[in-house]
Each structure stands twice: as C-alpha cells, then as structure tokens.
Amino acid sequence: MTDLQQYRHEIDRIDNEIVRLFEERMEVCEKVARYKIQTGKQVLDPEREKIKIDGVKAKAHTSFNAMGTGELFKLIMAISRKRQYQLLTQNGIGGSNGFEQIQELPREGVTVVFQGVEGAYSYGAMRAYFKENIKSYHVKTFKDAMEEVSEGRADYAVLPIENSTAGIVADIYDLLMEYQLYIAGEQIIRVEHVLLGLSNAQLEDIQTVYSHPQGLAQCKAFLDEHPCWKQVKAGNTAASAKKVSEEQLVSQAAIASREAGELFGLKVLAKNVCKNDGNATRFIILGRKPVYVKNASRISICFEAEHESGALYNMLSHIIYNGLNMTKIESRPIPDKNWQYRFFVDFDGNLQDSAVKNALMGIRSEANMLRILGNY
Ligand SMILES: C=C(O[C@@H]1C=C(C(=O)O)C=C[C@H]1O)C(=O)O
Secondary structure, three states: OHHHHHHHHHHHHHHHHHHHHHHHHHHHHHHHHHHHHHHHOOOOHHHHHHHHHHHHHOOOOHHHHHHHHHHHHHHHHHHHHHHHHHHHHHHOOOOOOOOEEEEEEEEOOEEEEEEEOOHHHHHHHHHHHHHOOEEEEEEHHHHHHHHHHHHOOOEEEEEEEEEEOOOHHHHHHHHHHHHHOEEEEEEEOOOEEEEOOOOOOOOOOOOOOEEEEHHHOOOOOHHHHOOOOOOEEEOOOOHHHHHHHOOOOEEEEEEEEEEHHOOOOOOEEEEOOOOOOEEEEEEEEEEEOOEEEEEEEEEEEEEEOOOOHHHHHHHHHHHOOOOOOOEEEEEEEOOOOOEEEEEEEEOOOOOOOOHHHHHHHHHHHHHHEEEEEEEE
C-alpha cells in the first residue's frame, strides 16, 4: 500500500466515525425540537451557540484548528436548526405567515391607480393585467400611488419595479418598506421606445430630449450617438411627450411610446431607440391585503441581517437548503444606518409548500427583520 492509500484509509475511518456521531447528534436535536414544540421555546438560542463555539474552539490545539472548529460547529448548529424548523412546520407551527389564500384576484369592478398619465407604460401594464370594467386614475408619483392604496381610495396600484435593460426602479423597493402593502400580481410588458418630435421637426433640429430617467437609461446607446443633445429628466415618458407637444419647439423631442406620440399628435423621428430588442418592464400590482392565489408561484421577501461576515449566506442557506430556486436578489441601503443594507429576494414557491414554510421560519427566526412582500 502506498503512503497516500494508507492515509486515505485512515481519513475514511475517521469520516465514518464523524458521520456516525453527526447522526447521533441530529437525533438528539430532534428530541430538542420536540421539547421546543411542547414548550414554545425558540429554535435559535444565540447564547447557547456562543458558549458552544467558544468551548469547542478552546479544545483545539492550534489557532488554525480553533478557527476551523468554530466554522465547523457553526455549520453543524445551522443544520441542526434547519432540521428543527422542519419538525416545527410539520407540527403546524408558523403556518399561514399571515396570508390568506383566495380563489382569484378580482380583475374587474375594482379601482386601480397608476403613476403617470394615460399613454404611460404603467397605463399599458394596467390595461394588460385588469379587465375593461375597472375604475382607474393616475397620480404624480410612485409614493402618491402607494398612498392611494394605503388610504383605501384605490384597491390596487400598478408600479414598475424592474426593466430588462436599465435594472431596478430603486424608489419602488424603498417605498415597499415605507408602506404596508402586498404584491398581488405582476405584469411584464414590452417597452418599445421611439423618439418623438413635432410634425414639422427633423432629427437634425433636435437639441433637447425629455424622458423619464429610465427611458433615458434604456436608450443610452442611442443617446450616446448624439452627444450634443441635452438630456432632461421628466416625471414620466408620456408627460415628456405632452410637454413637447405643448411647447411647440422643433428643437425638442421626447423618448416615449408610439401610443404616447399618437395621443399628443407627435411624429416618430427615430424608432428602435432602445438597442435591446427585448426591452421589457416588469410591473407589480400592489394591494392592501396579504392574499395569494392557490397557484401563485413566486415569493418576494425583504430581510435585514446582522452586519457581520456570513450573515447573508446564513439567510440564503434557508432557501438553498430547502431546495428552493432563488430568482433575484437586490440590496438597498437601510435609512439611518450607513453602509448597512436590506435584501430583497425573490424565489419560486407557494406559501402552502412545506419547503417554503421551513425557509421562511428559518429566516424569520434568524434575521433582524423579515417581511413577506407577496406570493403571486
Ligand atoms: C439544539 C439546540 O437548538 C439550536 C441548535 C444548537 C445546536 O445544534 O447545538 C444550539 C442552540 C440552538 O440554537 C438547543 O437549543 O440546544
């Protein structure tokens, strides 16, 4: 036998022993879980874990091994907790997460608010999601739209959350934390911007271009080809078309939809101004009630974790360990806490799934804050 074979043989013997001891430990953890189910005690006991880590580290003989032992036991205890959360959900603890299952989201006879004016992309998203017989109106800002739903003047708000070219609409993420509203649905629409001008304007006349910051960002490559043009941000794309139409200056143009151009009597000076052919925006439908439909398949959450190494990994491990597919993660600064962030995570699943319940129980117990923003 070569030395290597011999060493590996020894490692195998030790590993078998580790597996046997791990399983023995897990059996005791299950007993602990049953005790906690009966007594209502929390799964996570940070004090006990700290004593445990310090204790096992002190038993190691080198500083390298002390660090390794610490890491190893952090992981072992995290796994132990995950098993305990499973047993708790199996026993009906932490069930509904405060959400009620409904048959269908009402798409007619409701009042819907959107930001911008008619002809804006939000209006298009609303038309695509809801049926004809709704009452709808528009407000100036995203915040106003959330306020309308919060105050009960509207049932739903339609708001853009993400564009495939320009990325997230950061304001919406921040406002989601300011208001206690829930994502009830989503609508993706293709966004095909055009450059609009007065009917007697030519491309050569243009000196100023108006659009929503997202419109300008999505058409950056096109605008870069015209470095002399002054770019001016407007409240929304349709409002910028309206402005060009009202001010009647041949030097002014707007980046907006073809529909907005028709609405305000403008001419298309250039089409395909967004270089990404598949340019699309995802809109969320926000309501007041925590409800989800039976076949809802995406969950959006927001959490805050300790500002320390491994904290984010620990939170995400609940999603990974329960076999859930994470589809998106974003971080946003926490107001008044410099350089600390909250995380917005989307993953596939339904609030009824036991894997989802386990993961949410884990994150809720171990994060500083968890909000389930919706299951849709
Ligand atoms: C097993 C327990 O539950 C959790 C897991 C621990 C472990 O695996 O050692 C320690 C403390 C708790 O966070 C316990 O409370 O003892």
